[in-house]
Amino acid sequence: MILKGSAGGSVLACALASGLLRPTAAFAIDWNKTGFEAKAVADALKHIGAAGATESAEILIKAPDIAENGAVIPIEVTSRIAGAESISLLVEKNPFPLLAHVDLVNGTEGYINTRFKMGQTSVVKVVVKAGGKHYIASREVKVTIGGCGG
Numbered sequence: 001m002i003l004k005g006s007a008g009g010s011v012l013a014c015a016l017a018s019g020l021l022r023p024t025a026a027f028a029i030d031w032n033k034t035g036f037e038a039k040a041v042a043d044a045l046k047h048i049g050a051a052g053a054t055e056s057a058e059i060l061i062k063a064p065d066i067a068e069n070g071a072v073i074p075i076e077v078t079s080r081i082a083g084a085e086s087i088s089l090l091v092e093k094n095p096f097p098l099l100a101h102v103d104l105v106n107g108t109e110g111y112i113n114t115r116f117k118m119g120q121t122s123v124v125k126v127v128v129k130a131g132g133k134h135y136i137a138s139r140e141v142k143v144t145i146g147g148c149g150g
Contacts, residue, residue, distance in 0.1 A: 035098050041090055041125065044098040048088055050127045050134035056081065059126050059137035070118045070143035079110030081130040087112050088129075093122035118143050 035047035045051050062076040077087055087110065089099040099116050110128060121142045128135045 032098075032101060035101065036096060038098060039096060041092050041097045044090055044096075045127070048098070048101060048127065048134075050088070050129070050136065053127055053134035053136035056128070056135035056137055059128055059135060061124065061126055061137055061139040063124060063139055063141050065140075066142045066144060067118070068144050070120070072115050073118055073141060073143075074113075074115050075124065076113045077111065077126050079128045079130070079135075081110065081128055081135055084108075084110030084128050084130045086129040088127040089114075089116065090125040090127070091116065091118055091122050092125070093120050094118060 032047055035044050038044040038047055042051070045053065058080040060078040060080070062078075063073065067073045075089065077089070079087060084104055086101060086103045088101045089112075090097045091099060094117075100112075100114065102112055104110060110130075118141065121140070123138050123140050125136055125138045
C-alpha cells in the first residue's frame with residue numbers, strides 16, 4: 001500500500017488512526033545494534049564509522065569532574081563544528097561503551113543534554129560527525145564510592 005498526500009504528517013496520522021500502521025512500526029528507525037552491543041570502545045567506534053576520528057577542541061563537554069552518584073551523571077555536549085550530523089557518547093569502562101547516538105537534522109544545533117550511568121571512574125568520549133568526517137573529544141569523570149570523594 002502506498003500513502004500519498006501533500007502533508008506527510010497528516011497522512012501518517014490518518015494511517016495510524018485507521019489502524020494501517022502501528023505506532024512502533026511507524027516511528028521505528030534503524031539503529032546500530034552492533035555498535036551498541038560492542039564491548040570495547042575501539043569496536044564501538046568502528047561500528048559508528050569513527051575509528052580514525054580526529055581530536056577536536058571544538059567539541060565542548062560539560063560534565064562533573066567528580067560524580068558522587070554514578071547512577072545519574074549529567075552531561076552537556078556542544079559542537080562548534082559546522083554542519084554537525086550526529087553526536088555519539090561513549091564511556092570507556094562501561095560494559096557496553098556506546099551510550100547514545102543522536103542524528104541531527106539539517107540546521108539543528110550540535111547540542112545534547114542528558115544523563116548517563118557509570119560504575120567507576122572512566123573517560124567519557126564524544127564523537128561528532130560533520131561533513132562526512134568524525135571528530136572526537138574526551139573528558140575523565142571520577143565516580144566516588146559512597147559519595148566520600150575517594
